[in-house]
Amino acid sequence: MKGKVIKAGLFGSPLDKSLSPELFGIFGRLAGTAISYELRDVPRSHLRGAIDGARLNGWAGFNVTLPYKQEVCALLSQADPAAKAAGAVNAVRFGRTGLEGNNTDAHALREIFCERGMDPAGRAAAVYGAGGAAGAAGWALGRSRASSVVFYARNTQAAGALAARLGDCFPGTAFSTAPFEGPAAGDIFVNATPLGMYTPGRPPCAPGADSFCFDMAYAPGGTEFGAAAEKAGATVVDGLELLVWQAVLALKFWSGLPTGDIVKFKQEALALLRSEKGF
Structure with missing residues (x-):
């Protein structure tokens, strides 16, 4: 998983309780790759401009949380079936034809169903x-x-x-x-x-x-x-378990890295996050 820096971030408001920067930092340490992850708490009037700025700054993609999951979904040029049906997106990448979105929360839940039997x-x-x-x-x-x-x-x-x-x-x-x-x-x-x-x-x-x-x-x-x-x-x-799973799927979506290379660090990342943050 070594290579150039993977740049990404999170758009939403409020973001003061988000653990995403710490989580992607843990993934980076475990995988031996550099991940730059920023929080962007922006007002609705600045959202589109902030997304354009992220593209210009070389971001691979970004996460979306409340209250913008539905609004950003409407901006997509391509959306996976879960995002279309839910009318909401929480992982977006910068594609050749525009914004491409995936509802990684939905797919993370499905992974947890399977993992938990x-x-x-x-x-x-x-x-x-x-x-x-x-x-x-x-x-x-x-x-x-x-x-x-x-x-x-x-x-x-x-x-x-x-x-x-x-x-x-x-x-x-x-x-x-x-x-x-x-x-x-x-x-x-x-x-x-x-x-x-x-x-x-x-x-x-x-x-x-x-x-x-x-x-x-x-x-x-x-x-x-x-x-x-x-x-x-x-x-x-x-x-927290859902957050880690959707982060695994988002990182794959942005980077194209094999899921297995990321999933193998999932349990260790979850344990570290719980330990470091008192969960």
Whole structure:
């Protein structure tokens, strides 16, 4: 993996809790390659100019986080099926014809399903949120043949549009919506909101011992959702694990390096990140 410096970064706001620079730094050390990764907290009015500037500065690509996943998706000249269906993108590279995007959150979830031996096929899922992260979770669940996915969201219009779009892609999965505070049932619970990371609190659900819980947020010491799920005996995947997996896929997307060369460092990178940051 040695060679020229791989330049990349993250666009979003706020970014004060992002661990991406540390994570890509760890990948660089383990792989013996130079990775320059910058945080770009920019207002919406400056977003396009900042992206153009990144291209001129030789970036291979960039990550996108809230609140720009859907906005940047609309700027793509090429998008993978997950980004198209979710209407959101979180890994972009500078291609010959323009911006090319990939929803690495969606693919990371699929990798975790396989890695953890968890098959969503025929299972009911409750996803909290209606933004880009919720779209990624919905796509991964539909692609994995979940029986049903309910989006519990405060933005009912966005949730309805997302459910309709994913329902067209995966007719074998029943997509629907419900009020955020409504009673949730299911085998799989996903927190695709900022709760636990940028906002205190947790989704109003009660996982059981047989539940599988994904928390797309992360925080030192864990989140309230993760702690409650673990106390109930559920299997829990935290946002840090998802962050590492999507970073693996983003690095492959930008660099063209074989996935295996990066994946072999994944567990060590995750362990180092937990140790260094107190997770």
